[in-house]
Amino acid sequence: MDDLVSLISDVSPLVNITNLTNLRLQSNAISDISALSRMSKLSILYLGTNNISDISVLSEKLELLTLDLNSNTLSDISFLSGMSKLANLYLHNNNISDISALSSMNALTELYLSSNPLSTTLSSSLTTLSSLPSLTTLILDSVGLCDTSLRSLS
Secondary structure, three states: OOOOOOOOOOOHHHOOOOOOOEEEOOOOOOOOOHHHHHOOOOOEEEOOOOOOOOOHHHHHOOOOOEEEOOOOOOOOOHHHOOOOOOOEEEOOOOOOOOOHHHOOOOOOOEEEOOOOOHHHHHHHHHHHHHOOOOOOEEEOOOOOOOHHHHHOOO
């Protein structure tokens, strides 16, 4: 007998659950996260392995400490720039080339950027990474940076 797996694609039924602090919706078929806009208390949000391309609704989630958006269809992360409390950020397996929005994230300790085309903005990417004072974990597998480029981080 084949097991049928039903993936979540619509998060709008969650719109009135505004007291959530931790929400995990990984490995689904979600593309629209606008229903999360009223969840002002979120501190942990896992949305990895979905089909999300627009994260602008997250721009007001200033209390987020952990954000997982790995394996989506993201290219623009500029809306993350105001998240000064963010400590853990998982953006691997997307289509992100510009990470300058991360430059003011002084609390960021973990950053996963593997499998993003960072080599297209190499100079600014390296400048941004060098400006993160709390960063202790940095994952850059398959981003197109060479050894010579990485030496400029030190």
